[in-house]
Amino acid sequence: MVHVEPKFETKYLSEKPPDDPTIPGVIKLLGRADGLGFAPSYTHGDRDQCIGSFGNAWWRSKDGTDIVTASGTHFGNMEPDCFVTLEDFRYFPEDRMNRAYVHGTKKATSEAGIYFAVSRLHPEAMGAIHGHYAKLTEAEKELGADELRRMLNLDIRVTEREEPYGIPVFTRLVLHAMGVDPFSNGDSCIVQAKNHGVFVFSGDERGILAAGDKMLQLYDVCEKML
Numbered sequence: 001m002v003h004v005e006p007k008f009e010t011k012y013l014s015e016k017p018p019d020d021p022t023i024p025g026v027i028k029l030l031g032r033a034d035g036l037g038f039a040p041s042y043t044h045g046d047r048d049q050c051i052g053s054f055g056n057a058w059w060r061s062k063d064g065t066d067i068v069t070a071s072g073t074h075f076g077n078m079e080p081d082c083f084v085t086l087e088d089f090r091y092f093p094e095d096r097m098n099r100a101y102v103h104g105t106k107k108a109t110s111e112a113g114i115y116f117a118v119s120r121l122h123p124e125a126m127g128a129i130h131g132h133y134a135k136l137t138e139a140e141k142e143l144g145a146d147e148l149r150r151m152l153n154l155d156i157r158v159t160e161r162e163e164p165y166g167i168p169v170f171t172r173l174v175l176h177a178m179g180v181d182p183f184s185n186g187d188s189c190i191v192q193a194k195n196h197g198v199f200v201f202s203g204d205e206r207g208i209l210a211a212g213d214k215m216l217q218l219y220d221v222c223e224k225m226l
Contacts, residue, residue: 007166008089008098010107017104018067018085022059022207027078029129029212030057034075036219039131041074054197058086058115059127059208066119070106084108089116091168098168110166114174118201121175124183125201127208129215132197136218139226140192148192152221155185162194174199188214 030053033039039055053075058068066086073082084104089112091098100108100116109115111130118125140148145158159173174191182189183203187210191199200218204210 007110007164008100008108008113011099011101012104013087013101014103015105016085017081018061018065018083020061020067020083022061022067022209023080023083025209026057026059026083027080029209030055030069030075030078032212033129033131033215036216038133038215038219039075040134041076054132055130056109056111057127057129057208057211058109058111058119059211060119060125066115068112068115069109070104071109072107081105086112086116089113113166113168113171114199117171117175118178122178122182124203125189126203126205127211128199128201129208129211130197130199131215133219133222135222135226136192136198137195139222141195145192152225154190154218154221156190156192156198158192159194162196165193165196190214190218 033055034053039053042052042054051074052072055075056069061067067083068086070082070084084102084106086100086102086108088101098113100112102108140158149156157177159177163170163173174193177191178189182201187202187204189201200211200215202211
């Protein structure tokens, strides 16, 4: 598994990182995801030092702004400046370039386009956590979507095909898997992106913290059943 830099430009509207009371709880949650291996670590080149995690997160703050993790941050070593406020995300096909518009000092996560689209298309969505959880990814590859759902007794939605992340078609595949009403079966929506990783979206007012609770439930079921 190789870390890839965000496939878009980050335009900084200001250097002010988000100031949100949820951040300490999110830092604790992401540290838990790191410890469980839900979002495994990666190193850079030949260096053994861990510099980041294969995962990211998003939530809608109380004032309605979108906050995402920065690219290249390690879930086990998060600081308040490891987040940025995502104000806009635009595709410029004529330039073959996508741009994230943020407040903060770091690049937005590679999944910023997905989170911005989800935020705009599904106002009931309140937060999400994403990780390259290998056990679930390999199980879907081996068993297929239907058998995976049957075995885990969970409504796990799977993208139609594999595509590189960080590009518009990947965003469309995740949105299609979520469906028109992603929370029709409850206050969460789990999407497994083929041969990539899992997104756990929450429609609960507790936002990303509720998504974290669902992530832990998913992890426990997978560890027992797979």
